[in-house]
Amino acid sequence: MSEPIIDNVTDKVEKMEVKEKSKDAVPKEKKEKKSNKVQLKTPKGTQDYNPRQMTIREQVFDGIKQVFKRHGAVTIETPVFELKETLTGKYGEDSKLIYDLQDQGGEICSLRYDLTVPFARYVAMNGVLNIKRYHIARVYRRDNPIMTKGRFREFYQCDFDIAGTYDLMVPDAECLVMICEILEQVKVGAFQIKLNHRKLLDAIFAICGVPADKFRAICSAVDKLDKSPWDEVRKEMVEVKGLDETVADKIEKFVSLKDEPMKLLQHLRASGMCDGNKDATDALSQLETLFGYLECFGVTQHILFDLSLARGLDYYTGIIYEAVLTGQDRVGSIAAGGRYDGLVGMYGKKDVPAVGFSIGIERIFTILEDEYKKENKKIRENATQVFVVQMEKDLIKERLAIVSELWKAGINAEFSYKVNPKLPAQLNTADESNIPLIIIIGKSEVETNSLSVKTMHDRKQVSIERLNFTDKIKEILSTIPK
Amino acid sequence: MSEPIIDNVTDKVEKMEVKEKSKDAVPKEKKEKKSNKVQLKTPKGTQDYNPRQMTIREQVFDGIKQVFKRHGAVTIETPVFELKETLTGKYGEDSKLIYDLQDQGGEICSLRYDLTVPFARYVAMNGVLNIKRYHIARVYRRDNPIMTKGRFREFYQCDFDIAGTYDLMVPDAECLVMICEILEQVKVGAFQIKLNHRKLLDAIFAICGVPADKFRAICSAVDKLDKSPWDEVRKEMVEVKGLDETVADKIEKFVSLKDEPMKLLQHLRASGMCDGNKDATDALSQLETLFGYLECFGVTQHILFDLSLARGLDYYTGIIYEAVLTGQDRVGSIAAGGRYDGLVGMYGKKDVPAVGFSIGIERIFTILEDEYKKENKKIRENATQVFVVQMEKDLIKERLAIVSELWKAGINAEFSYKVNPKLPAQLNTADESNIPLIIIIGKSEVETNSLSVKTMHDRKQVSIERLNFTDKIKEILSTIPK
Numbered sequence: 001m002s003e004p005i006i007d008n009v010t011d012k013v014e015k016m017e018v019k020e021k022s023k024d025a026v027p028k029e030k031k032e033k034k035s036n037k038v039q040l041k042t043p044k045g046t047q048d049y050n051p052r053q054m055t056i057r058e059q060v061f062d063g064i065k066q067v068f069k070r071h072g073a074v075t076i077e078t079p080v081f082e083l084k085e086t087l088t089g090k091y092g093e094d095s096k097l098i099y100d101l102q103d104q105g106g107e108i109c110s111l112r113y114d115l116t117v118p119f120a121r122y123v124a125m126n127g128v129l130n131i132k133r134y135h136i137a138r139v140y141r142r143d144n145p146i147m148t149k150g151r152f153r154e155f156y157q158c159d160f161d162i163a164g165t166y167d168l169m170v171p172d173a174e175c176l177v178m179i180c181e182i183l184e185q186v187k188v189g190a191f192q193i194k195l196n197h198r199k200l201l202d203a204i205f206a207i208c209g210v211p212a213d214k215f216r217a218i219c220s221a222v223d224k225l226d227k228s229p230w231d232e233v234r235k236e237m238v239e240v241k242g243l244d245e246t247v248a249d250k251i252e253k254f255v256s257l258k259d260e261p262m263k264l265l266q267h268l269r270a271s272g273m274c275d276g277n278k279d280a281t282d283a284l285s286q287l288e289t290l291f292g293y294l295e296c297f298g299v300t301q302h303i304l305f306d307l308s309l310a311r312g313l314d315y316y317t318g319i320i321y322e323a324v325l326t327g328q329d330r331v332g333s334i335a336a337g338g339r340y341d342g343l344v345g346m347y348g349k350k351d352v353p354a355v356g357f358s359i360g361i362e363r364i365f366t367i368l369e370d371e372y373k374k375e376n377k378k379i380r381e382n383a384t385q386v387f388v389v390q391m392e393k394d395l396i397k398e399r400l401a402i403v404s405e406l407w408k409a410g411i412n413a414e415f416s417y418k419v420n421p422k423l424p425a426q427l428n429t430a431d432e433s434n435i436p437l438i439i440i441i442g443k444s445e446v447e448t449n450s451l452s453v454k455t456m457h458d459r460k461q462v463s464i465e466r467l468n469f470t471d472k473i474k475e476i477l478s479t480i481p482k
Numbered sequence: 483m484s485e486p487i488i489d490n491v492t493d494k495v496e497k498m499e500v501k502e503k504s505k506d507a508v509p510k511e512k513k514e515k516k517s518n519k520v521q522l523k524t525p526k527g528t529q530d531y532n533p534r535q536m537t538i539r540e541q542v543f544d545g546i547k548q549v550f551k552r553h554g555a556v557t558i559e560t561p562v563f564e565l566k567e568t569l570t571g572k573y574g575e576d577s578k579l580i581y582d583l584q585d586q587g588g589e590i591c592s593l594r595y596d597l598t599v600p601f602a603r604y605v606a607m608n609g610v611l612n613i614k615r616y617h618i619a620r621v622y623r624r625d626n627p628i629m630t631k632g633r634f635r636e637f638y639q640c641d642f643d644i645a646g647t648y649d650l651m652v653p654d655a656e657c658l659v660m661i662c663e664i665l666e667q668v669k670v671g672a673f674q675i676k677l678n679h680r681k682l683l684d685a686i687f688a689i690c691g692v693p694a695d696k697f698r699a700i701c702s703a704v705d706k707l708d709k710s711p712w713d714e715v716r717k718e719m720v721e722v723k724g725l726d727e728t729v730a731d732k733i734e735k736f737v738s739l740k741d742e743p744m745k746l747l748q749h750l751r752a753s754g755m756c757d758g759n760k761d762a763t764d765a766l767s768q769l770e771t772l773f774g775y776l777e778c779f780g781v782t783q784h785i786l787f788d789l790s791l792a793r794g795l796d797y798y799t800g801i802i803y804e805a806v807l808t809g810q811d812r813v814g815s816i817a818a819g820g821r822y823d824g825l826v827g828m829y830g831k832k833d834v835p836a837v838g839f840s841i842g843i844e845r846i847f848t849i850l851e852d853e854y855k856k857e858n859k860k861i862r863e864n865a866t867q868v869f870v871v872q873m874e875k876d877l878i879k880e881r882l883a884i885v886s887e888l889w890k891a892g893i894n895a896e897f898s899y900k901v902n903p904k905l906p907a908q909l910n911t912a913d914e915s916n917i918p919l920i921i922i923i924g925k926s927e928v929e930t931n932s933l934s935v936k937t938m939h940d941r942k943q944v945s946i947e948r949l950n951f952t953d954k955i956k957e958i959l960s961t962i963p964k
Contacts, residue, residue, distance in 0.1 A: 051556035074533035166899035
């Protein structure tokens with residue numbers, strides 16, 4: 001066997017980590033190459049995730065999956081596109097944001113807009129009667145992207161839903177506990193879950209004298225109260241939606257109410273505001289059951305019973321909720337959901353009641369990435385445990401034999417892809433990748449059938465036997481502090 | 483607090499597992515509902531994965547990721563669609579299989595066809611000089627789907643690539659080791675990796691007298707030798723591609739050669755077949771280096787040096803390889819790859835040489851699912867460790883408090899979503915989901931501040947203290963055989 005042929009390459013590209021140009025550098029390059037090269041960019045509103053971002057993302061996803069599994073959830077996957085008719089009529093005026101595939105003959109398809117509609121289609125199509133499932137996947141909206149705020153055209157959703165005919169408020173309560181567990185798990189700071197009941201809201205509209213055919217329109221006006229002051233919302237109700245002024249003023253008395261769950265419930269009962277409306281007293285009784293369960297679960301302190309919460313989507317039929325961050329500089333929705341008992345029935349023969357939520361995972365990433373940047377946190381992008389270094393020339397085959405034994409023993413190991421790499425370059429790679437242990441092989445080690453082993457955290461070096469060395473390496477790795 | 487309101491629901495929908503109708507049931511339902519409901523199906527060539535399939539998939543993906551991480555790989559993610567121009571001119575005549583998004587104003591985009599082209603675009607766009615990355619994601623081809631054979635329009639690819647300027651054949655050898663490790667990891671039986679060198683193949687064409695402008699056409703004819711006999715391929719060369727008959731016969735002498743790597747290498751040298759052609763002797767010398775490394779890695783027994791291997795894609799520039807299953811009833815390609823040193827340069831300013839492979843993961847799933855079905859293997863779809871059961875009525879709040887403590891202790895726990903579930907129904911759920919441990923709470927347990935705990939594998943029941951019970955549960959769980 002002859003000696004390996006060595007390409008004439010320089011040392012400067014030795015390092016294994018990803019080197020990224022700043023975003024600013026891209027347009028310049030693009031301009032230079034315009035003549036004969038394609039545009040170097042991802043489509044508007046989409047982005048690549050680099051290894052650093054992926055490491056943060058996978059940690060967060062793993063933590064959230066842990067919570068889902070703690071509650072017995074299974075997972076499913078559905079196609080990225082659906083028949084267009086599956087999505088039609090589910091998103092109201094937002095339907096204009098749906099991405100269609102080009103008609104290239106055959107079926108007309110669109111990219112999924114959320115994970116809830118495909119879930120309902122799945123449940124109906126497969127005749128599922130009960131399922132507790134999570135689904136973490138990307139969805140697509142031709143919205144105006146604001147990348148710095150975590151608003152994209154292609155983005156992850158992280159959904160959990162319980163479908164099945166169960167007793168009142170039991171799965172609903174578990175969903176609320178899970179939101180609390182997840183938000184504590186991902187460490188984005190203080191939060192609060194605003195909660196309301198669609199039936200109570202409709203009953204309030206009836207009590208105030210809103211005509212039944214204006215319920216949804218007034219509901220969607222109320223939904224704006226988290227961003228606009230009452231005066232503006234009132235104006236929309238009266239001037240745009242033709243509501244009587246005295247009716248609007250009555251609504252204000254209700255939607256300005258928010259408090260600890262049991263406290264506001266008792267106030268609503270004691271005040272007699274809802275007396276005589278059966279839907280309202282039913283909804284209050286249902287909420288009392290829910291609040292009782294939430295007390296057992298020990299999460300009441302996170303819940304705000306808020307009569308101004310309306311939620312945009314039409315398909316909710318029971319409780320609705322929205323988690324918001326309450327810490328400094330962190331305003332806005334971070335998770336939301338509710339009960340929708342009619343959606344599956346729009347596809348299948350059977351109504352399958354369901355309740356669930358969606359975590360605003362992109363906002364969480366934006367917050368975490370900013371924090372990591374601010375704190376200048378080091379993140380390990382790979383999981384390499386051992387780097388095998390040669391001290392002198394012509395030891396490539398010894399290195400290959402060593403890493404090969406490490407891999408067979410299940411140890412994560414790397415080595416330089418150069419035949420005769422310089423020692424500083426090898427040590428540099430190990431150092432920059434935060435690899436905790438290096439194995440050094442030189443001529444003296446070959447002669448004495450030994451290996452030198454250096455633990456990087458304490459810079460201590462020991463000599464071990466070459467024969468069956470991987471057990472010793474595992475032993476040393478187990479003593480390294482994390 | 484009042485007692486919870488109980489919906490009038492029956493017991494029969496108690497079970498938590500997914501009930502699925504057979505696929506045959508779907509068209510019937512579809513027909514019945516045609517009038518007012520949408521078609522209940524996924525688009526042609528796509529499919530849902532149910533919890534059982536997802537469990538198998540996640541196990542396989544986790545195993546493969548372990549191999550990638552063992553070799554120090556990082557991961558990236560790219561958008562599901564790219565600018566159409568990014569994909570144009572990369573796939574030859576297969577470009578007609580690309581899915582386009584509808585032109586809804588703005589950029590013209592297409593769904594990704596593979597993960598290699600987006601990777602090359604990523605490397606060029608971000609000025610990456612070195613990266614060892616894996617990417618597991620779905621790709622899209624408007625091909626004729628054969629679902630039973632694992633051929634879909636939306637399917638997973640599982641890619642690994644090493645980009646960077648390194649010494650000859652070192653990363654190439656590691657890729658081949660990794661394919662071996664992965665195929666052993668997923669347990670699909672015996673396999674062999676056919677290997678050839680693009681430059682050697684071109685040199686052979688030159689030696690035989692193929693005109694230089696016919697190299698690629700003749701190469702793509704040779705590529706068919708794994709499916710068609712020589713006579714047919716010869717006919718294509720002569721009649722369709724206008725090759726001289728004597729030239730075709732010379733080619734046959736070469737492409738019929740296959741043997742153990744070093745053995746065939748020595749034969750080619752000893753026979754003098756390649757003498758006088760510098761490209762051929764260079765390629766043989768490169769292969770000698772590779773084979774030496776593969777010996778150090780201990781994988782030579784899996785490699786077949788096969789001069790008939792051509793690989794369809796134009797962009798390969800060095801070694802090419804294809805893993806095939808050799809076990810009974812399992813023919814066909816399961817992984818493939820090679821060196822492509824020019825692709826990144828098509829996007830960016832710099833050429834970044836690269837080598838990599840793609841695992842045919844859908845074929846692996848088809849094989850594994852068939853096996854699981856044949857062996858009637860039980861698969862746990864959820865990870866629930868404890869199911870909390872009530873013996874008598876009106877203990878819902880006790881159950882909620884118990885599961886709540888379990889969750890806080892990080893223990894995966896479930897309970898019935900009915901207020902007063904029947905005992906057999908509860909035990910049935912625990913049994914069908916293979917939950918290893920049940921906690922039983924009845925009036926006597928409440929009175930004595932205790933819990934009854936039953937391990938399902940040995941049906942033994944013990945009584946433990948209610949106070950701080952989770953530590954004891956963890957202890958018991960740790961003794962249960964897996």
